[in-house]
Amino acid sequence: MKAEHGGNIYAASRDSQQKEAIWLDYSANINPLGLAPSVKAAMLQAIDSVIHYPDADAYDLKRAICRAYGISSELITVGNGAVELLYVLSHIIQPHKVLVMAPTFSEYERAACSSGAQVSYYVLHAHDDFKVKSTVLINQIEMSQPELVFLCNPNNPTGVLMPPAEIAEVIAAAVKIKSFVVVDESFLDFLHWNVWTCQPLLSKFPNLIIAHSLTKFYAIPGLRLGFVLASEIMTRKLHLSKDPWNVNSIAQAAGVAALGDEVYAEQSRTYITQEKKFFYQSLGKISGLKPYEPAANYILVDIRQSPWTASALRQKMMEQKILIRDCSNYEGLGDDYIRLAVKSHEQNEQVLQVLQNIMKGELL
Amino acid sequence: MTKIIYVRHGQTAWNLEMKYQGQTDIFLNSLGLEQAEAVAMRLASEDIHAVYASDLKRAYATAEAIADKHHLTVQSEPAFREIHFGEWEGLTYDSICKQWPDVMNHLYSRPDEISIPGGESFRDLKKRAVVAIERLVKKHPDETIVVASHGGTIRTILCAALNIHLNYVWNIKQDNTAVNVVEYYPERTIVCLMNDTCHLGR
Numbered sequence: 001m002k003a004e005h006g007g008n009i010y011a012a013s014r015d016s017q018q019k020e021a022i023w024l025d026y027s028a029n030i031n032p033l034g035l036a037p038s039v040k041a042a043m044l045q046a047i048d049s050v051i052h053y054p055d056a057d058a059y060d061l062k063r064a065i066c067r068a069y070g071i072s073s074e075l076i077t078v079g080n081g082a083v084e085l086l087y088v089l090s091h092i093i094q095p096h097k098v099l100v101m102a103p104t105f106s107e108y109e110r111a112a113c114s115s116g117a118q119v120s121y122y123v124l125h126a127h128d129d130f131k132v133k134s135t136v137l138i139n140q141i142e143m144s145q146p147e148l149v150f151l152c153n154p155n156n157p158t159g160v161l162m163p164p165a166e167i168a169e170v171i172a173a174a175v176k177i178k179s180f181v182v183v184d185e186s187f188l189d190f191l192h193w194n195v196w197t198c199q200p201l202l203s204k205f206p207n208l209i210i211a212h213s214l215t216k217f218y219a220i221p222g223l224r225l226g227f228v229l230a231s232e233i234m235t236r237k238l239h240l241s242k243d244p245w246n247v248n249s250i251a252q253a254a255g256v257a258a259l260g261d262e263v264y265a266e267q268s269r270t271y272i273t274q275e276k277k278f279f280y281q282s283l284g285k286i287s288g289l290k291p292y293e294p295a296a297n298y299i300l301v302d303i304r305q306s307p308w309t310a311s312a313l314r315q316k317m318m319e320q321k322i323l324i325r326d327c328s329n330y331e332g333l334g335d336d337y338i339r340l341a342v343k344s345h346e347q348n349e350q351v352l353q354v355l356q357n358i359m360k361g362e363l364l
Numbered sequence: 365m366t367k368i369i370y371v372r373h374g375q376t377a378w379n380l381e382m383k384y385q386g387q388t389d390i391f392l393n394s395l396g397l398e399q400a401e402a403v404a405m406r407l408a409s410e411d412i413h414a415v416y417a418s419d420l421k422r423a424y425a426t427a428e429a430i431a432d433k434h435h436l437t438v439q440s441e442p443a444f445r446e447i448h449f450g451e452w453e454g455l456t457y458d459s460i461c462k463q464w465p466d467v468m469n470h471l472y473s474r475p476d477e478i479s480i481p482g483g484e485s486f487r488d489l490k491k492r493a494v495v496a497i498e499r500l501v502k503k504h505p506d507e508t509i510v511v512a513s514h515g516g517t518i519r520t521i522l523c524a525a526l527n528i529h530l531n532y533v534w535n536i537k538q539d540n541t542a543v544n545v546v547e548y549y550p551e552r553t554i555v556c557l558m559n560d561t562c563h564l565g566r
Contacts, residue, residue, distance in 0.1 A: 161401075161405075163402060163405040163406060163563060164565050165406065165562065165563060166405075191398055192394070192395045192398045192399075194564075194565060195395070195398050195399060195402050195564055195565055196398075196402070196565065197565055198565075199565075200565055269394055270394055273394040273397070
């Protein structure tokens with residue numbers, strides 16, 4: 001399996017044989033407001049501390065997570081990105097069978113395979129707008145008897161959001177067959193997290209694990225930072241299984257600053273709320289494109305009605321120095337889908353213009 | 365039996381600033397829009413025949429989120445507007461207290477007996493809302509409908525359903541996007557659910 005992700009600007013500029021770097025990366029779903037000045041300042045200030053080991057307890061960072069998300073620190077494990085912890089989890093649980101949605105973020109499957117699991121899919125359908133049907137999902141859990149189920153809420157790349165009450169039903173079904181459920185809430189910060197999080201279910205379900213990336217919302221994917229919330233027992237196991245210094249000093253300092261910057265968070269949410277609506281509605285007006293309504297800061301677009309395949313369109317957009325996500329390597333999606341990030345208004349206008357021209361054939 | 369699901373609108377900037385809105389047409393803020401989506405998801409599996417809403421934007425938009433899931437169009441109904449708060453609209457509790465200390469003294473203890481300067485009384489509100497409800501009950505026998513409205517209006521409608529004196533209107537809590545369910549039988553009215561916000565997680 002070849003793991004491809006958005007945001008690979010290095011390979012993209014190598015492949016395109018263009019000396020100049022890609023100037024618009026629409027393939028990675030990163031906060032368009034960019035690095036918060038408070039976070040940058042904290043990172044610069046932390047530079048001198050790299051002569052010491054990072055705090056293995058991540059005390060300040062965990063306290064910042066406690067404050068921001070209202071969770072006690074015994075349930076928190078911090079990671080060098082949330083993905084690191086998914087691999088650690090898979091190695092702890094050692095599942096024989098894992099259930100993932102299709103399409104979804106590919107690292108769940110890779111993490112499962114890395115510990116030797118067999119993966120089965122809960123296939124989401126275009127004709128249902130990729131909606132997750134909890135009753136169907138529960139059926140499949142009962143049929144395939146996995147030891148680990150990965151859910152992504154909102155799902156990436158479809159942008160479909162599941163209400164926590166339905167996720168609770170899924171978790172309750174998984175408890176019965178002693179399966180763990182990981183709910184990846186990495187994009188919930190772009191929404192009002194507390195409306196959608198499964199966190200209140202943690203006290204009820206010891207088999208629930210919540211993954212939360214901080215890299216998308218705080219625009220620090222190059223730094224790597226995330227955390228996992230789980231039962232006390234699982235949290236202890238995670239700490240025993242991971243590298244004690246997995247989160248470096250600079251990332252810890254950045255996380256503390258980021259989680260304390262409520263102004264940046266509120267501005268980002270307000271911006272994305274407006275801009276995703278504008279971008280979604282404008283994409284819908286371009287003939288040949290069918291965007292799916294986004295919950296977070298990325299939009300899945302069906303291009304079946306256009307003369308383009310995803311790979312050809314990606315190539316064409318590259319000529320305009322715009323990198324988009326060709327979704328053909330997502331399990332369950334063919335060569336008919338692309339994913340676009342929601343970026344700044346000016347950039348979105350530019351991309352809309354380019355797409356408009358390509359779809360009209362003017363750039364052929 | 366007609367089942368009516370009453371839903372209060374999502375959060376607005378004025379809710380956050382604790383300003384009395386009345387019939388001032390304030391739209392939902394971004395949290396309010398998400399709350400509307402959450403309540404819409406929650407009601408998606410209900411067999412809903414029609415969606416009505418106050419014509420004020422905050423209630424109408426909340427209703428639209430609900431109606432979308434059922435491929436229905438929202439029917440706007442001015443009778444479900446919030447109580448008219450007259451000169452108080454846009455003011456906070458503290459500033460109203462300063463200007464109208466006597467009336468404000470009674471707003472929470474004897475709401476049925478006060479007249480809000482330039483505004484409506486709870487009795488006026490009850491009259492217009494209940495007439496509209498009776499009309500909808502007749503129009504939708506053996507059906508389930510949604511009415512998206514406001515804190516004051518829904519409290520008043522619930523007082524009517526429970527046959528509680530309007531002086532106790534504030535004894536009922538109404539959070540943003542609260543779900544309330546009332547069944548209207550020919551011989552009696554049964555309140556099944558009040559101020560339920562389980563769709564909001566916490």
